[in-house]
Amino acid sequence: MNTRTIGKLTVSEIGMGCMGFSHGYGAVPPEAYSIDAIRAAYDYGCTFFDTAETYGREQFYPGHNEELVGKALKDIRKNVVLATKLHITTEEYIPSEPIYNILRSHLDASLKRLQTDYVDLYYWHRVNEDIPLQDVAAAMGRLIREGLIRGWGLSQVPVQTLRIAQDITPLTAVQNLYSMVERDCEDELIPYCQEQHIGLVAFSPIASGLLSGKVTADTKFTGDDVRKFVPQLSQENIKGNQPIVDLLAGWAKRKNCTSAQICLAWMLKKYPHVIPIPGSKNKERILENLKASEVVLTDAEFAELQQGLDACQVYGHRGIDESQQRSFSRNWRKE
16 A cells, blocks of 8 residues: 655555444444454555544443554554544643643553554544643653654644644644545645645544445434434435435446545545545455555546535534534533
8 A cells, every 4th residue: 555654654545543443333343353354454554543542431441442452453563653542631630730741641551551662643632621732732742752652643623723732842643524525624724734744634534434325314323323423414414415425426336446435535636645544343344445545536537526526515514623622522421
């Protein structure tokens, strides 16, 4: 698979979101299956794996996903780029004490679960409005200098937040929601990232399955399935977004691939510093998504596809400006 560079990290042009093995899409597969799926992704050419310390707390416990990813990658650790995220609560933050101590405590726990002595990319999962961003950015810089992390990032933030952080400790990446139906990043954030050499790691690049054509108005989401709260996946909005799904189905037939692969190929063609990290708990689907790297859109095809997308109205919108106080995940924690 081709590679891309974000900061000082070289990663496969399509990464793998591992959350679904612990949380987010209903019942999870057995651990052995999950580990085999991660290794199959690596064998295909994926070298960029994404997890977080919070993944698993709904069905298991915080850190479950990190433990699983650690088991899967421990024998090939030096060959992959490993990204995880920390979550700092207001309750654990003491303004009179160095924020570095909190970050270090979280990182040490993640390192143990991941069975490694460094993390390649360490995100602040969601900005906490009660904690100064400048202090976190400075602490991340110290962790980089100490060799405990190779780079850092933020998630679900607008460009204004990036600018503040970038002035303290240069960012490696920002992980934001980005897909054909969630394109807020294109307005200001992507141009800024290109200018500053910050990678955009795109989560939900297939819009939680909507753009694959496999989710219909009759699809039922149960348990901790986050898709219950995805704006584009309400029954009404699925019907409204059908013209986009039909457009992609036509392109998939034309290119002899899947609709999901068209989504990812479009993203790879559009921006050289964007790395999609589709997530799935199904090994077959994971490998299918990775094979989008083999789908090539010519300049003329891309322009035609883009024109078709621009002519479609999108129903439902989540956006990219979130924090712990205004987080999408608060939806399922209230249930």
